[in-house]
Amino acid sequence: QKEVEQNSGPLSVPEGAIASLNCTYSDRGSQSFFWYRQYSGKSPELIMSIYSNGDKEDGRFTAQLNKASQYVSLLIRDSQPSDSATYLCAVNRGRGYQKVTFGTGTKLQVIP
Amino acid sequence: DGGITQSPKYLFRKEGQNVTLSCEQNLNHDAMYWYRQDPGQGLRLIYYSQIVNDFQKGDIAEGYSVSREKKESFPLTVTSAQKNPTAFYLCATRQGGPNSPLHFGNGTRLTVT
Numbered sequence: 001q002k003e004v005e006q007n008s009g010p011l012s013v014p015e016g017a018i019a020s021l022n023c024t025y026s027d028r029g030s031q032s033f034f035w036y037r038q039y040s041g042k043s044p045e046l047i048m049s050i051y052s053n054g055d056k057e058d059g060r061f062t063a064q065l066n067k068a069s070q071y072v073s074l075l076i077r078d079s080q081p082s083d084s085a086t087y088l089c090a091v092n093r094g095r096g097y098q099k100v101t102f103g104t105g106t107k108l109q110v111i112p
Numbered sequence: 113d114g115g116i117t118q119s120p121k122y123l124f125r126k127e128g129q130n131v132t133l134s135c136e137q138n139l140n141h142d143a144m145y146w147y148r149q150d151p152g153q154g155l156r157l158i159y160y161s162q163i164v165n166d167f168q169k170g171d172i173a174e175g176y177s178v179s180r181e182k183k184e185s186f187p188l189t190v191t192s193a194q195k196n197p198t199a200f201y202l203c204a205t206r207q208g209g210p211n212s213p214l215h216f217g218n219g220t221r222l223t224v225t
Contacts, residue, residue, distance in 0.1 A: 034213050100214055
């Protein structure tokens with residue numbers, strides 16, 4: 001089992017729709033979870049971080065965490081063509097939880 | 113102007129040569145990380161350092177070496193022992209504990225032929 005798993009996509013949604021991106025992780029002790037957006041040829045940029053079970057909202061983005069199910073998701077409301085990118089899920093793990101492990105990313109395409 | 117500087121942006125080397133990638137930061141962040149990204153793949157951890165003069169292997173350290181002699185600098189050497197060195201290399205920093213996010217430089221794209 002991979003430490004952080006994501007569906008590689010591509011996930012295609014029409015403009016204005018809700019995009020739902022999912023991530024599962026294997027280390028039950030992980031406490032910190034991050035979503036990054038990466039445009040082609042660029043470095044990742046942080047969208048959101050989440051640490052507690054439940055939902056966390058920031059503008060059009062909502063992160064959801066369920067530690068019992070080892071599942072974290074990202075919802076993007078009112079999707080825009082500019083949201084088209086690869087979304088990377090990252091999880092802390094390892095001794096002292098200093099390592100940050102990334103999933104392979106989900107490619108999102110927002111169709112105008 | 114605070115930030116993380118990776119240089120050069122593009123780097124070309126012949127097979128069998130060692131090459132050093134630069135990462136400098138003026139954010140005063142304690143921790144620094146090196147990742148490798150292959151086309152269509154996620155990021156894989158090579159090495160990380162929490163403090164000066166100390167660093168740990170990540171998940172794919174074989175064929176790589178690092179040093180952390182100064183807080184601001186964390187250079188990565190890709191040695192000739194690395195079987196598939198062609199990749200996009202990303203340096204990141206983090207301030208604070210495990211709850212803090214990583215901040216990334218713009219990356220160096222290394223091509224070895």
